[in-house]
Amino acid sequence: MENKSDKKIFFRNINDQKVLHSIVDIIPRGTRVYLYGGAARNALYHKLFGKWLPQRDYDLVVIGDYKKFIKKLKTIGFISGKKSKVFGKMVLKKPLVKKPRTLNDCLWIDMVLREHGQILSLLKKRANFTINGIALPIVQAFQSDWQKHIVAVPHALADLRDKKLRTQVIHPIDIYAVIRFVSLGFRAPTKIEIKQILDKLKNIERWRFERDAKKVINYVGSKEKVLKIAKKLGIKINILNYENCSRQSE
Secondary structure (H helix, E strand, O other), X not given: OOOHHHHHHHOOOHHHHHHHHHHHOOOOOOOEEEEEOHHHHHHHHHHHHOOOOXXXXXXXXXXXXXXXHHHXXXXXXXXXXXXXXXXXXXXXXXXXXXXXXXXXXXXXXXXXXXXXXXXXXXXXXXXXXXXXXXXXXXXXXXXXXXXXXOEEOOOHHHHHHHOEOOEOOOOOOHHHHHHHHHHOOOEOXXXXXXXXXXXXXXXXXXXXXXXXXXXXXXXXOOHHHHHHHHHHOOXXXXXXXXXXXXXXXX
């Protein structure tokens, strides 16, 4: 028998739960679909601390016949979402109301698509912080023993328990993720790691900067709060100014 309190870990509301359950029913034979990153991490965080972390969408890894899977998603009401600028990724959304007007009126899924591969190898290559290197087969998400099926990179579970940020693979936008997590009480990466992240930030594209600068401001509450946290971390540049971040300006 399923444990209802465990199910609440994963889903912000009953609509999300119903939609994600419908996804389980259409997975092609031989194809594996995982909740990963934020969705899996937040489930464990809630289990550990009884609190929610903010979540805008559900990240999925699809390994196998993803083209057939996408076609089936469209038969249950998913439509194209934001255009992805990254090869091997796709964003779809399913309206939850008749006339969607805000982002929250839809359930968004951000998918990594692969024909072959192993989930752990992919997590090691993609996850920026160890705490994001966590995945769960979506077919297990509705089971009371879901926690037994978690796949995680080394240190991920311990770092989540300790609320510690440890870099694994550095991306140009990671400084904004650091600010978001620190605002929630996570311990910052080491000074060396922050320097490595800032070195990557110098190569950020303008569209990424604009997206993530806006995201971190909304997340933390204001520009002033973002810059205050950055100052405490020893960051001297204005990370909300594109020219300060990039070697090149348009």
